[in-house]
Every structure is written in C-alpha cells, then in structure tokens.
Amino acid sequence: MKILRVSCSPRGQASESYRLSQRIVGFLLKSEPTATLIDRVVGDGAIAHIDAPYAVSQHSSVDMSQEGSASCSNELIRELESSDVVVIATPMHNFTVPSTLKAWIDHVVRVRRTFNVSPEGKIGMLRDRPVFVAVSSGGRYSGERARQPDFLTPYLKAVLGIIGLHDLTFFSVQGAAFGPDAVAEARTRTDQALQNYFSSFRL
Ligand SMILES: Cc1cc2nc3c(=O)[nH]c(=O)nc-3n(C[C@H](O)[C@H](O)[C@H](O)COP(=O)(O)O)c2cc1C
Numbered sequence: 584m585k586i587l588r589v590s591c592s593p594r595g596q597a598s599e600s601y602r603l604s605q606r607i608v609g610f611l612l613k614s615e616p617t618a619t620l621i622d623r624v625v626g627d628g629a630i631a632h633i634d635a636p637y638a639v640s641q642h643s644s645v646d647m648s649q650e651g652s653a654s655c656s657n658e659l660i661r662e663l664e665s666s667d668v669v670v671i672a673t674p675m676h677n678f679t680v681p682s683t684l685k686a687w688i689d690h691v692v693r694v695r696r697t698f699n700v701s702p703e704g705k706i707g708m709l710r711d712r713p714v715f716v717a718v719s720s721g722g723r724y725s726g727e728r729a730r731q732p733d734f735l736t737p738y739l740k741a742v743l744g745i746i747g748l749h750d751l752t753f754f755s756v757q758g759a760a761f762g763p764d765a766v767a768e769a770r771t772r773t774d775q776a777l778q779n780y781f782s783s784f785r786l
Contacts, residue, residue: 584618584786586611587666591673591684592626592719599719599756599766603773604672607715607754610781611668623662623687630655630686641694656690663691667786668713669748671739675720679734688742697746707747713786714743716753721760728758752780 586608592598612618637652646653663669673684680688691697698705716739724733740751756773758765 584615584667585621585665586618586668586670587621587623587662588670588672589623589684589687590626591671591681591687593628593681593683594674595624595626598626598672598674599759600672600674600717603717603719603754603756604670604715606774606777607670607717610777610784611670611715614781614784615786618667621662621666623659625683625687626681628683628686630659630683630690632686633689646695652690656693656696659687659690660693660696663697664709666712668715670715670717672717673719673735675718675724675733675735678724678732679738692742692746705745707745709747711747711750714748714751716751718753718755718757719759720755720757723757725755725757754780 588604588608590598590601590604592600595601608620612620631652633656634652636646636648636650637656640646640648640653649657671684673680676682694700697708699708700706716736718735722731723729724731724735736753743749743751754773754777756766756769758769
C-alpha cells in the first residue's frame with residue numbers, strides 16, 4: 584500500500600496542518616504497517632505555475648509539449664495514480680486552498696490524462712481512493728463559532744471529483760490564531776474525531 588502525502592504549508596514540518604497529517608498517517612500506518620509513505624512537499628513553492636504549452640494543451644485535442652509543465656504534470660500524476668491513499672496537509676489561505684496546493688491541482692487535473700470531456704460534463708479517469716484532508720485555519724469556518732466563509736472544502740470536493748476522487752474525509756484544527764488554549768482545545772477535539780473515525784476504518 585502506498586500513502587501519498589501532499590504537504591502545502593509554507594511552514595513545512597512546523598505547520599499545524601502537517602502535524603495533523605502526521606496523526607492521520609500514524610493511524611493509516613497502524614492499520615497497514617507495511618505501507619510506504621511518499622512525501623510530496625509543495626508548500627515551499629517547489630511546483631512552478633503551469634506554462635503556456637500546458638495551458639494551450641488543456642483546450643486542444645493533443646498535447647503541445649511533453650516538456651516543462653507537462654513533464655512535471657506527468658510525474659505528479661504518476662505519483663497520484665500509484666497511491667492507494669492520499670493525505671493532503673493544507674492551511675486555509677484567504678478562505679480557500681493556498682496557491683501552492685492550487686499549483687499541484689493545476690498539474691494533476693489534466694484533460695485526456697485524469698479527466699475527459701463529454702457532452703454531459705467532465706468524466707474522471709482515476710480510480711477512486713480515500714483522500715484525507717488535514718486543514719489548519721487561523722479562524723473558524725465551520726460550526727456555530729464560524730465567522731468566515733469556507734471555499735476550501737467545497738472547492739476540493741468539486742475539483743478532485745472531476746478526476747474521479749470522491750472519497751474525501753476532512754479533519755481540521757481551526758482557530759489556530761486564537762492562542763495556545765484555543766489550539767489545545769481544537770487539537771483535543773480533532774484527536775477525538777480521529778480516534779472515532781479510525782476505530783472502524785479498514786482499507
Ligand atoms: C496568506 C494567508 C492567508 C490566510 N487566510 C486565512 C483565512 O482566510 N482564514 C483563516 O482562518 N486563516 C487564514 N490564515 C491563517 C492560517 O490558516 C493559519 O495560520 C493556519 O493555522 C496555518 O496553518 P499551517 O500551520 O498548517 O500553515 C491565513 C494565513 C496566511 C499566511
């Protein structure tokens with residue numbers, strides 16, 4: 584079994600979303616001790632924005648190039664295709680995903696490769712698999728104490744759905760900007776949710 588983790592915070596391993604993803608990976612490895620973990624770090628801006636030939640290819644009937652973004656896209660898609668479980672560690676930035684995660688998405692949501700276009704709309708080409716999303720946010724975006732919109736959750740559901748990934752489960756540590764007590768409270772609540780979820784989780 585292969586676990587692909589995509590970590591998207593500019594704070595790397597010091598980030599709250601990475602910390603939460605570590606908890607998720609820990610539960611996955613407990614249920615599948617022989618699983619391998621592939622770490623794809625994008626939070627440092629390692630993935631460039633897409634180039635012109637790639638952009639043209641997305642609305643053409645053939646690829647314009649196999650170099651540049653297409654080559655990066657090939658590598659990222661192969662990595663995604665060969666995974667059995669995906670863990671995305673991401674902060675909320677401006678109500679949605681950080682631009683580093685968006686850059687990864689632009690490379691893996693690719694016509695003729697991960698989705699096809701039909702008169703009925705886009706059809707995903709990837710085999711479905713569990714995707715865990717570990718989110719950290721400064722404020723709160725769900726529950727009674729939410730004071731901001733959430734474009735992150737619906738966006739990830741929609742965009743990953745296009746390529747065939749529908750089995751998404753979200754965990755979050757919200758309110759990280761409200762001080763250590765708020766973080767401790769959020770971590771405890773999320774830990775409980777993780778334990779409840781993984782007590783009956785089987786791959
Ligand atoms: C550019 C930027 C935009 C942000 N926008 C939001 C936001 O819209 N909502 C929110 O709750 N927090 C926002 N934050 C705060 C982060 O979500 C918060 O610090 C989070 O805990 C960071 O997670 P990390 O440690 O995994 O990077 C923003 C932070 C940055 C740097």
